[in-house]
Amino acid sequence: MEKGKISYAGIGAAVAGVIGILGIYATWWETDTASYNGTADTSGVLALAMSIGLFAFGAAYVVMSDPQIRRALGALATLCAAILTLSCVWGVTQADSVAPGASVATGLIVSALGGVLGIAAGFLVMRDNQAADTAPADDAAATV
Numbered sequence: 001m002e003k004g005k006i007s008y009a010g011i012g013a014a015v016a017g018v019i020g021i022l023g024i025y026a027t028w029w030e031t032d033t034a035s036y037n038g039t040a041d042t043s044g045v046l047a048l049a050m051s052i053g054l055f056a057f058g059a060a061y062v063v064m065s066d067p068q069i070r071r072a073l074g075a076l077a078t079l080c081a082a083i084l085t086l087s088c089v090w091g092v093t094q095a096d097s098v099a100p101g102a103s104v105a106t107g108l109i110v111s112a113l114g115g116v117l118g119i120a121a122g123f124l125v126m127r128d129n130q131a132a133d134t135a136p137a138d139d140a141a142a143t144v
């Protein structure tokens with residue numbers, strides 16, 4: 001990472017994690033008499049864990065400067081985003097197990113949006129890694 005240059009891929013992953021967390025604590029399922037947030041089922045708990053991981057790995061990707069560590073953090077953020085998206089799909093199928101007659105609410109869609117944005121940030125991470133691989137070596141580092 002060049003000095004003074006902000007990593008938009010890491011920022012995108014961190015923001016996607018925050019969006020996922022906000023969606024989880026919003027209403028995932030609702031009935032005529034009650035509403036349930038994402039932590040009412042195992043799929044939502046998994047989504048919460050992946051959202052926190054996506055945020056943490058995305059933020060760490062911005063802060064770290066070592067290319068090998070950034071590559072690993074980017075891969076972990078992308079993995080968390082993919083699992084977040086899959087857990088949201090799982091949450092859609094779990095509506096009847098949470099409460100009979102429950103329907104999907106807005107929070108589940110917001111969490112899924114966070115997962116999809118995290119996957120898009122993963123593509124930016126791959127682009128950054130490819131650019132770092134093809135960049136010429138720093139002359140000052142070569143002479144030390």
